[in-house]
Amino acid sequence: MLDPVLLDWHGTADLDANLIADLIELRRILEPEAARLAADRATAGDLAAIGAAYERMEAAVGGQGDYVEADAAFHTTVLMASHNVFLIQLKDALLRLLRLGFTTTSRHPNAPASTLPYHASLLHRLEARDGTGAADAVHVLIERNLHHLRGVLGKDARKTASGTGMALTATPNGAKADKHAH
Known part of the structure; x- marks a missing residue:
């Protein structure tokens, strides 16, 4: 499943709750x-490359460019x-999954x-050389992604893809708080 060629054959129609849970x-x-x-x-x-990817995300939100490509580039960078x-060897497969x-x-x-x-928070934590803060910022981004996936698909992917029934309340400053998932 991590074969980049195989992943290119999959489309969003192939995304079911279990595949999304595995991705999360x-x-x-x-x-x-x-x-x-x-x-x-x-x-x-x-x-600088991470910052440039973030700037492409901002531009795409403003209607200039492809947001999906910019977001995936941010994460793989x-x-x-x-x-x-x-x-690094996982980059191509992760890029396609993202x-x-x-x-x-x-x-x-x-x-x-x-x-x-939330992406800006991660970028700032990386620039500040704050490893714990960067890891926390990524956790928050992933939880936001899960929230958006649920909103689009209307599915509960394996009880938040962790089996715990708990999710994180995401805040852009990197703080997090446990909250029961709905």
Whole structure:
């Protein structure tokens, strides 16, 4: 399933609740640690590339460019900035998975614009070399993504894809609070 060619054959019509749950679980496993590593290891060039991806997201919200591509590039650029050879090898597959998920979530009313402050928070945490804050910011972004997925699909993907029935209340400043999922 991580074969990039196979992933290109899948469309958003193939996204069922279990596949979405698996995607959320994969993101929860990989992205926070990648962000933590990136906060420590990112070069000035890496941070500039992440910032440029964020600017493309802002432009796309304003009607200039493809938001899904910019959002996926933001996340995979953070992954690359981890400078972990094994995480980097997952980039192409993760990029395609993110595109599938973000294509779906971007159908949620105002989803792209509403996530910008959370992406900005992650970028600021990376620039501040705050690994814990960067990991927390990614967790919040993933929870926002799950909220938007539920709004579009009207499904409860495996009880928040964690089996706990708990979700995070997302705030752009990186704070989080446990809240029972609906």
